[in-house]
Amino acid sequence: MTVSTDSGAAADVAAPGGGGAAHRSQPWLAVAALILGLALGVAAGLLIPRLGHPGNSSVEAGFLRDMSTHHAQAVEMSMIAHADSANPRIVTLAGDIALTQHGQIGYMQAWLRDWDLSPTGTDAPMAWMPDASGSVVNGLMPGMATPEQLDALRKATGNTLDVQFLTLMRAHHLGGIHMAQEAIELSDDKNVDWLAQTMVSGQQGELALIDTLLKELQPA
Known part of the structure; x- marks a missing residue:
């Protein structure tokens, strides 16, 4: 910017009624407008991502909460089999399931x-899935083992342990796959859809191995 050294020009600007005040106020108005714009931009930046997140009663939140509980039981059963089975293939499968599902949790x-x-909600299990009330039995989501079945698994040994673990995990996987497939259909969140599809693919592969092992281990 060129600064005038003309004393007359300076006097005209400084003189009352000469428009000097109006000229001096304009930079302040511009600064104020800039500050207001920045403030609104920051507020929008903070608010918009929150509005974009799934809400407390959303399909995504319900699925993640329920599947975390569902996975936790699979991890528990797998750790029992991993610790107590004498069959190397059962030990390996149980370890894989425990690690995978613990990571997904x-x-x-x-x-x-x-x-x-x-991490937990107040909604009933499976409330995020339409017409799912019939799939919840005694508060348990699809495929989940009962307390009595878990207690029997803890006490089992040898071939009985292996068969019980595979049988319970087979039902558990079928229930989990059903839940994950429904989440894919209902969710608009790409990350949730990705994880649910990973669950479906992984557990379907494990089901094939479980069926093979059951045929080998169950008495004719």
């Missing part, structure tokens, strides 16, 4: 935290 709980949601 980590994803699900992290997303819930990122969305500022509680």
Whole structure:
């Protein structure tokens, strides 16, 4: 900017009624407008991502919470078999299931935290899935083992342990696949869809191995 050294020009600007005040106020108005615009932009940046996150009663939140609980039981059963089975193939399968599903629980709980949601909700199990009330039996989601079945698994040994574990895990996987497929259909979140599809693919592959092992281990 060129600064005038003309004393007359300076006097005209400084003189009352000469428009000097109006000229001096314009930069302040511009600064104020800039600050207001930045403030609104920051507020929008903070608000829009939150509005984009699934809500507390969303399909995504319900699925992640329920599947975390579902996975936790699979991890528990797998750790029992991993610790007590004498069959190397059962030990390997159980270890794979425990590690995979424990890792997926980590994803699900992290997303819930990122969305500022509680890891557990107040909705009934499967409330996120339409017409799913009939699939919940005694509070248990599809495929989940009863407390009595878990207790029997803990006490079992040898071939009985292996067959019980495979049988329970087969039902557990079928229930989990059903839930994950429904989540894919209902969810609009690409990350949730990706994880659910990973669950479907992985558990379908494990089901094939479970069926093979059951045929070998069950008495004729």
